[in-house]
Amino acid sequence: MRILLVEDDEKIASFILGGLRQSGFAVDHAANGPDGLHLAATEPYCVAIIDVMLPGLDGLQVIEELRRRKIMTPIIILSAKRSVEDRVRGLETGGDDYLSKPFSFAELLARVQALIRRSTSASEPTRLTVGQLSMNLLTREVSRGETAVQLQPREFALLEYFMRNPGKVLSKTMIMEHVWDYHFDPQTNLVDVLVCRLRNKIDRDYDRKMLHTLRGVGYVLKE
Numbered sequence: 001m002r003i004l005l006v007e008d009d010e011k012i013a014s015f016i017l018g019g020l021r022q023s024g025f026a027v028d029h030a031a032n033g034p035d036g037l038h039l040a041a042t043e044p045y046c047v048a049i050i051d052v053m054l055p056g057l058d059g060l061q062v063i064e065e066l067r068r069r070k071i072m073t074p075i076i077i078l079s080a081k082r083s084v085e086d087r088v089r090g091l092e093t094g095g096d097d098y099l100s101k102p103f104s105f106a107e108l109l110a111r112v113q114a115l116i117r118r119s120t121s122a123s124e125p126t127r128l129t130v131g132q133l134s135m136n137l138l139t140r141e142v143s144r145g146e147t148a149v150q151l152q153p154r155e156f157a158l159l160e161y162f163m164r165n166p167g168k169v170l171s172k173t174m175i176m177e178h179v180w181d182y183h184f185d186p187q188t189n190l191v192d193v194l195v196c197r198l199r200n201k202i203d204r205d206y207d208r209k210m211l212h213t214l215r216g217v218g219y220v221l222k223e
Contacts, residue, residue, distance in 0.1 A: 006036030024153025033057025067094035131223030162221035171218040
């Protein structure tokens with residue numbers, strides 16, 4: 001899943017980016033309001049985390065413009081302002097949650113996960129199934145048949161992308177954009193390495209393979 005962070009404070013941004021990426025999310029970062037608005041308006045995100053005090057365009061203006069354009073990406077507002085009036089204003093502007101600084105990363109992550117659950121529960125299943133593979137998006141448990149499969153966060157994100165697109169050929173670029181972020185190096189072999197690790201975990205002990213390579217094209221997950 002892909003998240004947008006709009007935060008101009010380098011230390012806070014680095015702290016959040018590191019934590020979210022270690023948790024398996026692909027994260028794009030903008031350091032000012034106009035760039036944040038552009039990314040939020042043109043790229044698909046499961047959640048946007050937007051600071052209030054931003055150069056160029058403040059966070060509330062960004063949110064207001066997104067809602068005016070009918071872009072309903074769930075948004076967590078970050079702010080050093082803690083008063084009831086500030087929180088109410090942020091939520092009334094279009095934010096879905098409000099987190100005051102300083103905050104713990106554990107709380108931010110819990111709020112991100114809660115927003116994702118809330119936004120997907122009404123329109124999407126919480127479990128994905130492709131052939132023998134099953135993935136619980138809430139508990140993050142994966143199994144093939146009756147056997148549990150232990151995945152690292154990035155492996156989970158990759159398998160989720162495959163399971164949301166069964167039978168479709170996914171190119172390396174498509175995988176990079178969904179599992180990492182738009183700062184990737186297209187020459188890297190990260191995708192090959194990650195696919196190899198995932199294949200070992202879901203296919204190695206089975207005669208019937210599910211993850212296939214189409215040389216020079218990409219990868220496909222089939223029943």
